[in-house]
Amino acid sequence: MSRQLKIKISVPFSFNVIFARNVFSSRDFLKNFFISPGSIEKKKVIFFIEDTVAESFPDILEKIESFDSKTKGIELVHPVFVLPGGEQNKNIKEAVKICSILSKNKICRQSIVAVVGGGAFLDTVCFAASISHRGVCQVRFPTTVVSQCDSGLGVKNAVNLFGKKNFAGVFFPPSAVINDFAFLKTLAPRDINSGLAEAIKIAVIKDSSFFSYLEKNTENIRGDNSPILEKIIVRCAKLHADHISDSGDPFEFGNAKPLDFGHWLAHKLESMSKGKMRHGEAVAVGIATDSFYAMKKGLLSKGEFERIINILKSYSLPIWTPFLGKKSKGRLSILDGIAEFREHLGGKLSITLPSGIGSKIEINKIDCKIIEDAFIYFKTISSK
Amino acid sequence: MSRQLKIKISVPFSFNVIFARNVFSSRDFLKNFFISPGSIEKKKVIFFIEDTVAESFPDILEKIESFDSKTKGIELVHPVFVLPGGEQNKNIKEAVKICSILSKNKICRQSIVAVVGGGAFLDTVCFAASISHRGVCQVRFPTTVVSQCDSGLGVKNAVNLFGKKNFAGVFFPPSAVINDFAFLKTLAPRDINSGLAEAIKIAVIKDSSFFSYLEKNTENIRGDNSPILEKIIVRCAKLHADHISDSGDPFEFGNAKPLDFGHWLAHKLESMSKGKMRHGEAVAVGIATDSFYAMKKGLLSKGEFERIINILKSYSLPIWTPFLGKKSKGRLSILDGIAEFREHLGGKLSITLPSGIGSKIEINKIDCKIIEDAFIYFKTISSK
Numbered sequence: 081m082s083r084q085l086k087i088k089i090s091v092p093f094s095f096n097v098i099f100a101r102n103v104f105s106s107r108d109f110l111k112n113f114f115i116s117p118g119s120i121e122k123k124k125v126i127f128f129i130e131d132t133v134a135e136s137f138p139d140i141l142e143k144i145e146s147f148d149s150k151t152k153g154i155e156l157v158h159p160v161f162v163l164p165g166g167e168q169n170k171n172i173k174e175a176v177k178i179c180s181i182l183s184k185n186k187i188c189r190q191s192i193v194a195v196v197g198g199g200a201f202l203d204t205v206c207f208a209a210s211i212s213h214r215g216v217c218q219v220r221f222p223t224t225v226v227s228q229c230d231s232g233l234g235v236k237n238a239v240n241l242f243g244k245k246n247f248a249g250v251f252f253p254p255s256a257v258i259n260d261f262a263f264l265k266t267l268a269p270r271d272i273n274s275g276l277a278e279a280i281k282i283a284v285i286k287d288s289s290f291f292s293y294l295e296k297n298t299e300n301i302r303g304d305n306s307p308i309l310e311k312i313i314v315r316c317a318k319l320h321a322d323h324i325s326d327s328g329d330p331f332e333f334g335n336a337k338p339l340d341f342g343h344w345l346a347h348k349l350e351s352m353s354k355g356k357m358r359h360g361e362a363v364a365v366g367i368a369t370d371s372f373y374a375m376k377k378g379l380l381s382k383g384e385f386e387r388i389i390n391i392l393k394s395y396s397l398p399i400w401t402p403f404l405g406k407k408s409k410g411r412l413s414i415l416d417g418i419a420e421f422r423e424h425l426g427g428k429l430s431i432t433l434p435s436g437i438g439s440k441i442e443i444n445k446i447d448c449k450i451i452e453d454a455f456i457y458f459k460t461i462s463s464k
Numbered sequence: 465m466s467r468q469l470k471i472k473i474s475v476p477f478s479f480n481v482i483f484a485r486n487v488f489s490s491r492d493f494l495k496n497f498f499i500s501p502g503s504i505e506k507k508k509v510i511f512f513i514e515d516t517v518a519e520s521f522p523d524i525l526e527k528i529e530s531f532d533s534k535t536k537g538i539e540l541v542h543p544v545f546v547l548p549g550g551e552q553n554k555n556i557k558e559a560v561k562i563c564s565i566l567s568k569n570k571i572c573r574q575s576i577v578a579v580v581g582g583g584a585f586l587d588t589v590c591f592a593a594s595i596s597h598r599g600v601c602q603v604r605f606p607t608t609v610v611s612q613c614d615s616g617l618g619v620k621n622a623v624n625l626f627g628k629k630n631f632a633g634v635f636f637p638p639s640a641v642i643n644d645f646a647f648l649k650t651l652a653p654r655d656i657n658s659g660l661a662e663a664i665k666i667a668v669i670k671d672s673s674f675f676s677y678l679e680k681n682t683e684n685i686r687g688d689n690s691p692i693l694e695k696i697i698v699r700c701a702k703l704h705a706d707h708i709s710d711s712g713d714p715f716e717f718g719n720a721k722p723l724d725f726g727h728w729l730a731h732k733l734e735s736m737s738k739g740k741m742r743h744g745e746a747v748a749v750g751i752a753t754d755s756f757y758a759m760k761k762g763l764l765s766k767g768e769f770e771r772i773i774n775i776l777k778s779y780s781l782p783i784w785t786p787f788l789g790k791k792s793k794g795r796l797s798i799l800d801g802i803a804e805f806r807e808h809l810g811g812k813l814s815i816t817l818p819s820g821i822g823s824k825i826e827i828n829k830i831d832c833k834i835i836e837d838a839f840i841y842f843k844t845i846s847s848k
Contacts, residue, residue, distance in 0.1 A: 085481040085705045089619070089637070089714040094472040172560065176625075183626045186803075189716075189810025211595065213808050214620055214633040214716075235473070236598055241560075242567045249598045250634050253473070321469045330473040332573075332598075419570075424597050426573025 093253040093330075097233045097321055099314055102262045103221075104143040113219050113256050114192050115153040122155045126187055128178070128205045130165035130197030133223050136266040140196075157185045165201030167355050170239050172248055178208035182216065189213045192255070196221040199231035199359065203249075206237040210252035217255040223263035225275020225309070226360050229316040230282075230339075233257045235330055244420065245347045251331045259317065261310050272309065273395045274360030276301065279316040280391055281367055285341050286319055288438030295387070298394040335430040336442050340421075342366030344431060347424075348417025352403050364397035365404070372454035373446070374433040384437050400458035412455075415448055477637040477714075481617045481705055483698055486646045487605075488527040497603050497640050498576050499537040506539045510571055512562070512589045514549035514581030517607050520650040524580075541569045549585030551739050554623050556632055562592035566600065573597045576639070580605040583615040583743065587633075590621040594636035601639040607647035609659020609693070610744050613700040614666075614723075617641045619714055628804065629731045635715045643701065645694050656693065657779045658744030660685065663700040664775055665751055669725050670703055672822030679771070682778040719814040720826050724805075726750030728815060731808075732801025736787050748781035749788070756838035757830070758817040768821050784842035796839075799832055 103109050114123050127144055134140060141160045161181060163169075187193065193209040193216050195202050202220050209216040222232030238249020264272070276294070283291035293315075300308040323339055324330050337343075345366035350359055357365075368389060375385040392399055406413045422429040428444055435441045487493050498507050511528055518524060525544045545565060547553075571577065577593040577600050579586050586604050593600040606616030622633020648656070660678075667675035677696075684692045707723060708714050721727075729750035734743055741749075752773060759769040776783055790797045806813040812828055819825045 083483045085617075085702055086478065087481065087617070087619075087637070087705050087709050088476075088478040089709060090474050090476045091635075091715050092472075092474045094470065097469040097471065099467045176556065179632060180626060183628060183631060186807050188807045191810070211632045211634055213631065213810065214622060214635055216810075233469075233471070235471075238598060242564060244567060247567060247597065248563060248595045250595055250636075251475075251598055252634075253471070318469055321471050325471050325473060331475050423570050423572045426575070426597065426600075 093235070095254055095256055097257040097259065097317055099259050099261070099310070099317075101260060103258055103260050104140055107147045110147060111154065113258060114194075122153055124155050124157050124185075124187060124191035125194055126157050126182065126185055126191065127160040127194045127196070128201075129160055129162050130201040130223065131162050132165065133197055133263065134160075134162045137263075157187070157191075163201070163205075165197045165204070167200050167240070167350070170200040170204045172239055172241050174204050175208040175211075175239050175248075178205055179212050182209065182212045187212065187216055189216055192217050192219055194219045194221065196223060198222070198224040199227040202227060202232055203237045203246075204239055206252070206254070207239050207249055210237055210250050215252050218252075220254050220257045221260055221263075222257065223260075224267065225264065225272050225313065226278055227275075228259040228264075228313050229275055230278040230320055232259070233317055233320060235324060243351065244424070245351055246424065259313065261306070261313075264306070264309065269396070271358065272301070273397055274358035276312065276395050277360035277363040277367065277392075277397055279312050280388075280395070280397075281341050281363060282316055282319045282339070284367065284371070284388060284434045284437055285338060285432060285440035286323075286438065287315075288436075290315055290319070291387075291391070291437050295391055295394075298391070301395065332425070335425065335427045336432075337425055337430060338432045338440055338442070340425075341432040341434070341440065342370050344417050344421035345369055345414060348414055348420060349401070349403055352406060352413060353401070357398075357401065357403070361398050364392050365399060365401060368392055368399035368458060369451060369454045370431070370433055372457060373450050374435070376450050376453070377433070379433055379435040379441065380437075384434075387437065388434075400455065400462045404455050405459075412452065415451065418446055418448075477619070479638055479640055481641040481643065481701055483643050483645070483694070483701075485644060487642055487644045488524055491531045494531060495538065497642060498578075506537055508539050508541050508569075508571060508575035509578055510541050510566065510569055510575065511544040511578045511580070512585075513544055513546050514585040514607070515546050516549065517581055517647065518544075518546045521647075541571070541575075547585070547589075549581045549588070551584050551624070551734070554584040554588045556623055556625050558588050559592040559595075559623050559632075562589055563596050566593065566596045571596065571600055573600055576601050576603055578603045578605065580607060582606070582608040583611040586611060586616055587621045588623055590636070590638070591623050591633055594621055594634050599636050602636075604638045604641045605644055605647075606641065607644075608651065609648065609656050609697065610662055611659075612643040612648075612697050613659055614662040614704055616643070617701055617704060619708060627735065628808070629735055630808070643697065645690070645697075648690070648693065653780070655742065656685070657781055658742035660696065660779050661744035661747040661751065661776075661781055663696050664772075664779070664781075665725050665747055666700055666703045666723070668751065668755070668772060668818045668821055669722060669816060669824035670707075670822065671699075672820075674699055674703070675771075675775070675821050679775055679778075682775070685779070716809070719809065719811045720816075721809055721814060722816045722824055722826075724809075725816040725818070725824065726754050728801050728805035729753050729798060732798055732804060733785070733787055736790060736797060737785070741782075741785065741787070745782050748776050749783060749785055752776055752783035752842060753835060753838045754815070754817055756841060757834050758819070760834050760837070761817070763817055763819040763825065764821075768818075771821065772818075784839065784846045788839050789843075796836065799835065802830055802832075
């Protein structure tokens, strides 16, 4: 009789990231996301929209609700739910509230939860959907630059808990991601730039020609040139999608987290600022700090380092903030971000640094003295 | 420029189910579960034990806590947590409390959450671990027949929410499952029999020779013959493990749920009884009812049906209960279990029925009249 059984499984997931414009104006286009070809059953669909998006696009509710009665194969089970988004609502209480809406509306695992909003809102609704009935299908409509570039197309979701960013979450790939460029029209310049921090991040560590493209187009973006912005989003999304598909570790069982360049500092800074800094702004400070570190370690030339700092500045992104100076028991609070980052990812510390523009290495320890030198350097040049 | 990106990933999982005895008496044996060969890092381990298990095995805490200081490579981060188990504590509040313990003890994704207890307790702690940092490694020590046979070695976990069984949960395979037979010694006969309902379930639909083995050994089990009980657990666990490995759908994206034979009724009955019926007892009533249905549909001969009823009775398992008669608005409440089962699994209804002993088919609708006839039939023979 066997005294040991081995269970070995491999679970396949696949989904499309679609780039489009004004999808809610076309009933047929929407149908494509919700109805499998040849399906004879009616799909239950439930829509959640972030309140700020509903305010900026006042006809969107009517557009969504109008396709219900006319489109076969889709049953909108309830008028669209308009809920608050942002980091301050990305918590377990809000997630359980959404679970309760799914329960009351008898949403099943093969129904569709459609979510329209920014990264924090997508995270909250998708986390709720991912734990309801052990995972309900999700179609995401990211509405911000950062979520269209990066967070909206990932395979994970989470809410903040116990003051720790993303403490409660799961890996659960969406069924589809629809990047509708029409949503970008009403974004404030600050939000556009904040989103571009993720594009700069991935260009620095993965794609030098994309980095050059970002350098060349600073003026165009500042002038709100949509075709350029859209090109950047598509390219950035492709780099992220390729990473997920090709890394060999999409559910991040190992230590290496290359897409988290600049993020040990960013996550802590975002918490410390209590929502005053955008995620992308915190990422920009993280990129600047870790690039300084890479330069000091001989991984970046001074010229490469300056190109990185200049591109952040040209997109009006911060490279330093007074929050970095906050101390607790004589120690810079931001430095706790290193241990928290390790703890969240698990195993030994793994920090991604650029080694030249367009490539990267992993390091497993950090010399805090150099980090503090970086803060002094950036504080000095920021005050000039 | 591409207008569509395809993300396609395949995520591998593997784990061992180990059969053993008195593992907590051997320090080296335990070490094997927690330390990867060649690992130079200390693994953080945190232990959760169900209170009833700690009461029945008063030296277990000391045994676990003693290996901390003496075993290199393991760091027990806190004395063992003793918490209440059972269906009544399988809820989101208890899960968040466990998340908070993991957070306070700086447990990371590559730490180990070790859980000792019955199915409901394993479910609650493992759900908490599965959503903390998007999934912390888990080592399960199931302590009951039902959890050693079935629930403890599965790839899913969940807690009850909004009065719905397992509403909040995820698919997250454990790192290892250790079925320690020493835990079975203190179980009451009622709990042993309840666990055997899952063995009968899987024998009926998958393995006629196992069914015959169960028939032959009713006396031995009733006499608490441990070697026979252990053989049954190993065989039942293997059938479940093979199903997970070979079904091609371990995360249950499709409709078919063959292991849920008898469970549409069992889940509802368990909720309706408010903990008065064990899971296995509710499953026994589900097996009896659905076997009656299969006989009426010509899938089972009268002789096969009677063998199933007799085996349930010979293990002192119920085939009927007054809870089945409870009505709401003139309709039997238990029948709502059909819709709830479909809703939980998603898509169209799929009910597994035996087609002869040792094989099964799926049906997609149920004639409630036959179910009601089954209740009348079993009520009559139960009162004789």
